[in-house]
Amino acid sequence: MKANIIFTTVPDKSTGEIIAKHLVQQQLAACVNILPKMHSIYQWDGEVHSESEYLVIIKTLKPINKKTFKGIKKLHPYEVPEIVSIDISDGDIDYLKWIENSVQ
Numbered sequence: 001m002k003a004n005i006i007f008t009t010v011p012d013k014s015t016g017e018i019i020a021k022h023l024v025q026q027q028l029a030a031c032v033n034i035l036p037k038m039h040s041i042y043q044w045d046g047e048v049h050s051e052s053e054y055l056v057i058i059k060t061l062k063p064i065n066k067k068t069f070k071g072i073k074k075l076h077p078y079e080v081p082e083i084v085s086i087d088i089s090d091g092d093i094d095y096l097k098w099i100e101n102s103v104q
Contacts, residue, residue: 004086006086009040011077011078013034035057065085
């Protein structure tokens with residue numbers, strides 16, 4: 001199995017919900033979690049910014065990462081959104097099969 005987790009950050013909960021619903025409805029993700037407000041400090045255009053954001057955790061399959069990235073970017077308000085992927089090297093076999101069966 002090639003299950004993985006994709007992380008992205010969004011400026012507000014409603015944006016996270018829009019992205020999450022789209023990915024699940026299009027079978028690009030088995031499950032999406034939206035974690036409550038966190039604080040991000042980052043550099044953009046030569047300046048340090050300090051903003052509240054939400055963390056979005058997407059469970060999917062690596063072979064469709066490009067489609068999933070495209071689905072995120074289509075709905076994401078940031079010029080360059082954070083979209084990073086981490087392979088799941090181990091996990092409960094039933095859960096991993098569920099991810100596989102839930103995604104195109």
